[in-house]
Amino acid sequence: MNALNSDDRKRLAEAAMRENLYAFLAGSFGILCPGERLARAPYLEAMCYALQRVASGECQRLMISIAPRHLKSICGSVLLPAFELGRDPTKKVVVVSYGKDLAREHAEQFRRLVTSPFYQRLFPKMKVDPKHNRFEHMKTTKGGGRKSVSLGGGITGFGANLIIIDDLGKPSEMRHDTYRQELRDFFDQTLFSRLNDKRTDRIVSIQQRLHPDDFSAYLLEKDTFDHLCLPSIAEIPEEIPLYNNRVLTRRPGDLLNPEREPQEVLDRIKADIGNFAFQAQYQQNPTDGENEFLSMSDLHLVETLPDESVFVRRVQSWDTAAKDSPRSDFTVGLTFGWHAYEERWYLLDVFRARTNYTQVRNAVLRLRKQWRADRVLIESSAMGIHLLDELKRTAAGVYMPVNVVTSKLDRFIPQTDWIKSGKLVIPTDKPWFDEFRRELLAFPDALKDDQVDALTQFAEYMRRSQGTYLDTDPYTGRRQGNYRPERPRREDRMRF
Template identity: 30%
Template sequence: MQKPPPSLRAVRKELAERKLAQFIRLAWPVIEPGQPYVHGWHIDAVCEHLEAITYGHISRLLINVPPGTMKSLAAGVFWPAWEWGPKNRPSTRYVAASHSQKLAIRDNLRTRRLVASDWYQELWGDRVALTKDQNVKEKFENEATGIREAVAAGSITGARGDRVIIDDPLSVEDAGSEKVRDGVNEWFLEAVPTRLNNPDRSAIVVIMQRLHERDVSGIILAKELGYEHLMLPMEFEPERRCVTSIGFKDIRTDDGELLFPARFPRHVVDRDKKVMGSYAVAGQFQQRPAPREGGMFKKGWFEVVGAAPANTRWVRHWDLAASAAKQGSNPAYTAGVKLGRAPDGTFYVGHVARVQAEGPDVRRLIKNTAGQDGEEVEVSLPQDPGQAGKVQARDLVAMLAGFRAHAEPETGDKVTRAEPFAAQAEAGNVKLIRGDWNDAYLEELSVFPAGAHKDQVDASSGAFGRLMSKRPYGMLNVV
C-alpha cells in the first residue's frame, strides 16, 4: 500500500529542523506579525556560521555587519530557539549580553515569546516546555534545564552558559569614551571566558557593528584570539572580500555592490551616508573604523580662515577616477584640490572640486575649473603607467592649452605620498579657506587611510608635491 504524501506541516517542520534560515522564515510571523519577512543572502551567511557552532565546527565567532540587517534577531532570538526545539538540544544554556540591560531583556522576551507560542509548541512542545518557577524577563528556563539569561555588558558575574552571545557591547554614544571602551574590553577579556560551562566546547559569539578601532572586535582581531570572522560591509570592497574557514565567500563582485538592497536600496544608503558622516559610515556601514580624532590627519590641525595672503603660489592637482564604473554601480570620484603656498611658507587649501562621473563630465570639470581658477593657478595632472596613461595625460594637457598644465607619473603608494603633507598639517602649517567643501574634505582626511575614498587626500598630496618641486612647468614630459 502506497504511503500518503507528507503533510505541508510535516514538510515545513522538517525544513525548519534542517536549516536555521528556513526556521527564521517560518518563525518570523510570531516575532514580527506586522512586518513582512525580507530575505537577504547575508542572512544565510550568518545562519551558516551559527550552524557551524551548533555542529561543533567552530567555537569562537565574530560577526561584523551593519545595523538593521537582522543580526540581533538571528543570533540572539531565532538561533537559541532553533537549537532548543528543531535541533533537539533543549538543555543548552545561553547568556546573552548587550550594551544595555534593556536591550538584552528585549531579546530575552522575544525568545521566550517565540518558544511559548502556539506555533512553536505545536511543533516542538514535546521537547521544550518552560518552567513556572524560573520564568521572568531577565531569565527563563525550560524543563530540560535549558536557560536563556540576559545581562548587560560588564556584568556577567554568576551567569554561565554553553553559549555566550554578545550583541553590540558598545553603544554609539559610548564608543568615543576611552574609559567605557577599556571597561568593556577588560570585561570581555577577563570575565567572559570564565563564564563558559565547558571551556573546550562552549562557544562565544560576538555580533556587532564596528564603532571604534579599539572596540571589542578590534581587540579580537588585534590580539588574534582565534575567532572566525564574518565581515560583511554595506558596500562591497573587493580588496576586503570576506572568506571564512567553513567555505563561505562574499558573493558580491562589483565595487560598491550593496549588502541588502531589498531593505537598504541605493537611495537609502546614500541618504543615510550624508547624515552619518564619513567616520560613522566607515565603522557602522563598512566595518573598518578609524579614530574619530583622525588617523594620519586630525581635524583639529586645520584652521579655517577667510582668505590666503597676497602672492600665494597656487597649484590645482587632480586625482582622476581609476576606472569606469561597472554596470549598476556608481562611478569613482575625481577630485581637484587647489593648494597654495604663501610667502611665509604656510599652505592654504583654497578649494576642492569633486565629481562622481566619467569621461566627458570629468574633462568638462577640469577645463571649467581651470577657467575659473585663472592662468595664475598651475594645473597638475597624474600620468598613469603605460601607453594609455601617456595618451590620456597628453590629451588632457592639450585640452588645457593656454594654462600652465603639467603631467607626470606618481611614485609610491597613497599613504607614502600623503606623509609630507600630513607632517605640515600636524605642524599647524596648513589652513583651509572657508567654503562649503570644508566638512567633506576634513571627513575624508580624518578617516584616511581607512576610508573608502582617498581622492581628496591624493589630490592634496599631489598638489603639495608639485608646490615643493623645483622643476619648472614646461612641455609635457611624455614619450
C-alpha cells in the same frame, strides 16, 4: 510519483526548520515581527549559515560585523538560543548587550517564540520551567536556559555553553578610552570565565563597528574569531559561504540589502550621519575610509598573482616591534617580487604578528628562504638593530639597515606618487589583503600602521636604489650595465 499533499509539505518544512537556521528564521519571523514581511536577502542566509556552524560546534568563535537594522539581533540573540535549546534543552546560553532595555526586548521576543505552538511542534522536548520564567533568566525543564545580561550586570555563578554578545558597546560612549577599556575588562575578567568548557563551548559576537579601537577590534586582535564582515556596499571581491556548498559572490559596489537599502537610501544615510559614522556602522570600517593621500582607485590591483617564474628578484621589508604584549604593535614583513616583463613590483606576501625576538629572527630566516629573497631591509631601531647584528653574519650583502630620521607621515607622503604610478601591484585574493588595504587607506588615522611603515621603507629604498639594485648580480655582486638608476624629479629629491 504522487504530488505531496499539504500535510506532507508542512512536515517536510518543519523538518527543515529543525535542522536549518535559515529555514527556522523564515518560519519564526511572523511570530517575532508580526505584520512585517521577511525580505529573503542572500546576506541573511550567509549570517544564518555562519551562526549554524556555531550551533553545530564547527566554529567556536564567530564575529559578525553588519549595519544596524539587518536582523542581526533577531538571528543572534533570539533565534540562535531558541535553535540551540530546541535541539538540546540542557544547554545554557548567556546573551549580553549594553543596556537593560535592549536585553529585555530580546528576552521578550525569545519567550514569545519558544512558548508559541509553532515552536512547540518543532521542538516538543524544550519546555520552559514555569517556576523559572523570568525575562532575565528563563530555564528549561531539562536544566538549561537563556540568561540575559547587560554590561556590568551580575553573572557570577552562572556557567554557559554558548555566549552571545550583541552590540556590547553603546555608540555614544565608544569614543572614550575608559569606556572601551571597561568593555575589554568585562570580557576578559567576567564574561570569558563563564564558559563551562573552554575547549568546546562557544562565543558569538554580533556588532556594528563604532571606533577603530572598539570591542570588535579587540576581539579581532586575539586572532581566534572567524569573521563574517558584511559591509553595506562591497569594497572587495568576496565569496561568502552559504548552505549546500553554495557561495554568495560579492563584487565591489554590490549592495548588501538593495531592496531595503538601495544606493539612494545609503547615500542619504551617509549625508545624514556623516562619512565617519557611515564608514564605521555601514561599511564596518571605522576610519574615514580613505585618507587625504590615497584612495581605493589609486591602488593597482589584480585578482591573483602571475606565475612565480616571472619574478626575477625578491625583496623583503621588515618593521619590527619593540615587544610582543597583547596590545603592542605588530612585527610586519612584506615580500615584493620584480616582474621581469612588466618591470614593476608585486606584493607577494604579508607577515604580521606579535612576536618576541626569537620568533622574529626565525620568521625572517624562514621567509627569506621560502621566497628566495636576495635583499632584506630591516629598520635599524629597537629589535631591528640586534636582528641585523646577528643576521648579517649569515649572508653578506643581503640584510640592509634602514635608518629612520623623519616622522612616519613625512616618510609616507613622498611614496604616494610611486604607489599611484602603478609601480606596485597588489593581489586581492590573499587572506591578508583586506587588512592591508584598510590600514593603507586609513593612514595616518588607522589604529595600527606597521604595514604602512614596512611599505614606506621598501618604497623609499627602491626610489633611491632600484636601478643599482636591479643592475647588480645577486650572486656575484657585480654591476651588469642593464639598468640605469632613475633620476628623481627635483621636487621629489627635495622631499627626502
